[in-house]
Amino acid sequence: MGLVQRQIEAAGFSTITLSNIPDLTAAVSVPRIAAIEYPFGLTAGLPGDDAGQRAALGATLAALQEMSTPGSVRHLPFALPEAMSDLNIHPPESPPIAKYIARHPWYLPNLLRREVPYQAAS
Amino acid sequence: MQVTQEVDSYRFLKGISRRMIKSWISLEKPRAIPWTPLGKPLDQCSVALISSAGLALATDKPFDQEVERQNPWFSDPSFRVIPRDTTAEDIRVYHLHINPDFIQQDINCALPVKRLVELEASGDIGCAAPSHYSFIGYTCQPERLLDESIPAIIGKLREETVDVVVLVPV
Numbered sequence: 001m002g003l004v005q006r007q008i009e010a011a012g013f014s015t016i017t018l019s020n021i022p023d024l025t026a027a028v029s030v031p032r033i034a035a036i037e038y039p040f041g042l043t044a045g046l047p048g049d050d051a052g053q054r055a056a057l058g059a060t061l062a063a064l065q066e067m068s069t070p071g072s073v074r075h076l077p078f079a080l081p082e083a084m085s086d087l088n089i090h091p092p093e094s095p096p097i098a099k100y101i102a103r104h105p106w107y108l109p110n111l112l113r114r115e116v117p118y119q120a121a122s
Numbered sequence: 123m124q125v126t127q128e129v130d131s132y133r134f135l136k137g138i139s140r141r142m143i144k145s146w147i148s149l150e151k152p153r154a155i156p157w158t159p160l161g162k163p164l165d166q167c168s169v170a171l172i173s174s175a176g177l178a179l180a181t182d183k184p185f186d187q188e189v190e191r192q193n194p195w196f197s198d199p200s201f202r203v204i205p206r207d208t209t210a211e212d213i214r215v216y217h218l219h220i221n222p223d224f225i226q227q228d229i230n231c232a233l234p235v236k237r238l239v240e241l242e243a244s245g246d247i248g249c250a251a252p253s254h255y256s257f258i259g260y261t262c263q264p265e266r267l268l269d270e271s272i273p274a275i276i277g278k279l280r281e282e283t284v285d286v287v288v289l290v291p292v
Contacts, residue, residue: 001174001259001291004272008172008287010156011276017289023131024143025291027150031157035129041175041220043290044237047228054237058246060288065164070155075129088221089134095219095260096194101138108138112145116195116262 002028016064018043018056022073032067034060037079039089045078052078160286167285169241170251172275173233174259175225175292176216178202185216185258199266201257201275206235206250219260220292232292251284259291 001017002025009015009031019025020043022035036043036056045053056078063074080087094102101108110117135143160167176185182202190197197218204213210229215222225232238250255275257267279287 001289003264003268004172004174005287005289006156007268007272008276008279008289009158011279012158013276013279013284013287014158014160014167015287015289017291019291020129020134021131021143021291022129024147027147029150029153029155031155035131037129037133039134041217041222041292042224042231043292044231044234047224047231050230050237053230053234054240057234057237057288058241061164061169061241061247061286064286064288065160068159070157075127077127079127079129080133090221091219092221093218096190097260098138100194111138111262112142114146114149114262 001025002030005030014064016060016067018060022075026071026073029071031070031072032064033073034063035073035075039080039087041089042080046080162285164247164286165245166248168249168251168283169238169247169286169288170279170282170284171233171235171238171254172287172289173204173254173256173292174217174290175220175232175256176258177204177213177225177229177233177256178216179204179208179212180214181212184214187216187218190218190258190260195262197258197261199257199261199264199271201255201271203278204233204235204254204256206239206252206254208235208254217258217260217292232290234290248285251279251282253278253282
């Protein structure tokens with residue numbers, strides 16, 4: 001998402017990413033990040049929690065308005081409660097890359113280096 | 123005084139996923155950061171949202187999940203437009219790396235369009251743009267996404283005179 005953000009910002013829009021992996025988003029040098037400790041698939045809030053979702057989005061936009069330095073990161077004060085840590089955030093079946101690496105473990109270094117093996121090229 | 127702790131980027135990452143993200147972070151080097159200053163107050167701005175959850179209207183062409191099943195290093199690089207009045211009943215979730223059930227119950231978990239329309243009603247933003255956007259965020263080969271889909275999204279953002287874009291990865 002960071003690369004997409006860079007491209008859209010460069011095209012003349014003010015952008016911010018609401019990220020639950022701010023270290024990764026920041027690593028690609030993006031203009032603005034609102035960091036939030038919500039799980040994958042729930043970055044903007046829990047289902048049915050209208051007030052919580054509104055607070056997260058409002059805080060993200062307020063951060064964007066206040067930031068004046070490229071590379072700014074605002075850590076938002078919202079996190080998944082510990083009591084909900086057993087929420088099932090997993091897909092119904094393993095992602096294709098996980099199955100592929102299980103069958104071809106010698107390609108794990110490629111995945112870690114983000115180097116697509118020649119024979120898998122699109 | 124409100125004390126905000128730093129977000130733990132690794133709280134929800136286990137095993138190989140955690141290793142992979144740490145490794146990918148280590149591959150990056152700092153580079154020049156693009157910057158477009160906010161040209162006017164937020165309450166005069168048009169705001170659009172982008173989700174990488176692979177959301178499409180049920181009436182729209184589905185994302186092709188077979189692309190990723192055939193080549194697990196890649197995914198369907200296309201994008202879909204999600205109108206501002208869209209609800210969870212109107213969409214399907216095509217990202218293969220998340221539990222789609224939450225978004226299928228409440229689209230605002232990934233693309234908070236209803237919350238954005240509320241912020242328009244309360245006067246916090248100028249307006250919620252007519253169109254919002256989604257693509258599948260997972261790929262090790264982002265070239266077609268970046269060279270084809272994102273320029274097309276940028277064209278639509280310009281057509282709708284959007285000022286601010288909030289990106290929501292999953």
